[in-house]
Amino acid sequence: MKEISVDVLIIGSGPAGYTAAIYTSRAGLETLLYKGDQPGGQLTITSDVENYPGYPSGVMGPEMMVDFEKQAGRFGSDIRSGMISSVDFSSDTLIAFSDNDEKITAKSIIISTGASAKWLNLESEQRLNGKGVSACAVCDGFFFRGQDVAVVGGGDTAAEEALYLSKLTSKVHLIIRREEMRASVIMQNRIKENNKIQIHWNSEIKEIKGDESVDGIEIINNISNESKSIKLSGVFIAIGHQPNTEIFKKYLNLDDSGYIVTKPGSTLTNIPGIFATGDAQDKIYRQAVTAAGSGCMGALDAERFISNN
Ligand code: NDP
Numbered sequence: 555m556k557e558i559s560v561d562v563l564i565i566g567s568g569p570a571g572y573t574a575a576i577y578t579s580r581a582g583l584e585t586l587l588y589k590g591d592q593p594g595g596q597l598t599i600t601s602d603v604e605n606y607p608g609y610p611s612g613v614m615g616p617e618m619m620v621d622f623e624k625q626a627g628r629f630g631s632d633i634r635s636g637m638i639s640s641v642d643f644s645s646d647t648l649i650a651f652s653d654n655d656e657k658i659t660a661k662s663i664i665i666s667t668g669a670s671a672k673w674l675n676l677e678s679e680q681r682l683n684g685k686g687v688s689a690c691a692v693c694d695g696f697f698f699r700g701q702d703v704a705v706v707g708g709g710d711t712a713a714e715e716a717l718y719l720s721k722l723t724s725k726v727h728l729i730i731r732r733e734e735m736r737a738s739v740i741m742q743n744r745i746k747e748n749n750k751i752q753i754h755w756n757s758e759i760k761e762i763k764g765d766e767s768v769d770g771i772e773i774i775n776n777i778s779n780e781s782k783s784i785k786l787s788g789v790f791i792a793i794g795h796q797p798n799t800e801i802f803k804k805y806l807n808l809d810d811s812g813y814i815v816t817k818p819g820s821t822l823t824n825i826p827g828i829f830a831t832g833d834a835q836d837k838i839y840r841q842a843v844t845a846a847g848s849g850c851m852g853a854l855d856a857e858r859f860i861s862n863n
Contacts, residue, residue: 556656560586562856563650563660564631565638566798567623568595569842570832571666573849574856575626575633578664581857585631586660588638588652594619595668596795596833597842599690606842615692618842643805643825661863662827662856665802665814666849669795669833669840674706678762679791686768687789691715694788695722703788704729704771706759712792713741719790720750727784728753729773762789797834806830813837821852827863829855 562578564571567589578585597603597615604612627633634654641663642649650658671689673679679687688694691705695718703723705716708730716726728745733755735742745751756776763770763783770785797812807815807824814830816822821829831852832845 556654557659558586558656559659560584560632561661561860562586562664562853563638563648563658563662564588564664564666565650566590566595566666566668566832566834567593567633568597568619568666568668568832569622569846570668570834570849570852571595571664572619572622572626573846574664574666574831574853575631576629577850577853578856579626579629579631581853583857583860586658587626587631587633589633589635590667590798591637592668592670593635594623599693603842638801640801641805643802643828648825648827661860662829664821664849664852664856665799665823665828665830665834666832666845666852667798667834668845669797671791672794672796673791674759674793676759676762678764679759679789682762682764682768682789685766686764686787687762687791689791691718691790691792694790695719698723698788700724701788702727702784702786703790704759704784704786705790705792707792707794708732708735708737709792709794710737710741711794713737713745715790715792716751717741717744717748720748723788724750725786726751727771727786729757729759729771730755731758731776732756759789795833795840797837799834809837811837821848821855827856827859829859 561583562585564587575587602612637653638650639653640651702725704727706729719726757773760774761772814835829852831848
């Protein structure tokens with residue numbers, strides 16, 4: 555096992571992780587960043603980002619994350635592919651282990667592991683994953699050009715996915731389990747004005763049909779209990795996210811949903827020297843710009859910790 559010692563280890567490569575890396579490396583701290591299993595984070599599976607300040611015409615999420623990485627690299631951050639698979643925070647020496655068989659000792663660790671898509675957990679959903687079932691319209695929508703698809707969920711993600719798919723496919727069935735959407739009013743209006751999107755209120759998917767690929771869904775109405783079959787080729791699940799905090803739960807205080815608890819107004823966790831940023835600790839705002847802001851806070855908190863210890 556190779557042993558590495560750095561000033562700051564950053565775990566994760568979304569807006570929070572890269573922003574933290576820009577700040578710590580510009581401050582002259584030796585910075586190692588591990589990208590994780592979704593390099594660039596959730597923005598790499600979105601399309602237009604219209605609400606990140608500084609891009610008056612919007613920017614594609616994947617393109618923005620390439621720029622974030624370049625900016626962090628420019629100041630000397632060591633950016634590596636791979637996962638941090640476990641940590642040992644049981645003593646004052648902060649240790650992490652990578653799946654590249656490395657033992658990393660750091661003066662401070664900034665956690666920016668983000669969150670991942672949630673699934674319905676139906677047997678048929680798992681069996682047909684990648685065969686018509688997806689959690690990313692931008693990645694997979696192309697395969698369903700001119701066909702009918704479904705999107706599950708009533709939040710901003712579902713609205714965004716449905717609008718994106720409406721440009722490619724012939725029809726989008728939007729399956730919403732209540733009689734209202736959680737999405738912002740502007741997104742709800744765009745959905746309702748789009749004649750290629752049909753909303754199925756109070757409905758949930760009972761089964762995704764198909765052997766080798768998706769050929770339909772069975773939905774059930776939660777009020778009337780009536781079932782209905784719809785023929786289609788693709789199902790996009792957009793029902794929210796789960797924070798990627800599993801490897802820290804033995805050491806860090808997490809809330810009931812698994813988000814890392816930080817001291818209000820800071821990125822401090824219950825362990826000195828460990829700072830949590832971005833969606834791994836934020837279940838309220840969850841925006842690229844707020845994640846970047848908290849990455850900056852994490853870097854400044856880490857710098858202060860290192861200079862005082
Ligand atoms: P949300 O938690 O906001 O919404 C999840 C949706 O999925 C809800 O409608 C929820 O229903 C539904 N849902 C959850 N579990 C199930 C289930 N098992 N079966 C069926 N439906 C289910 O998640 P999002 O990912 O949409 O958004 C997360 C955050 O990111 C939000 O703050 C959002 O505003 C933001 N965002 C902003 C964007 C933008 O500004 N461009 C784009 C995308 C996201 P119910 O309402 O009944 O709980």
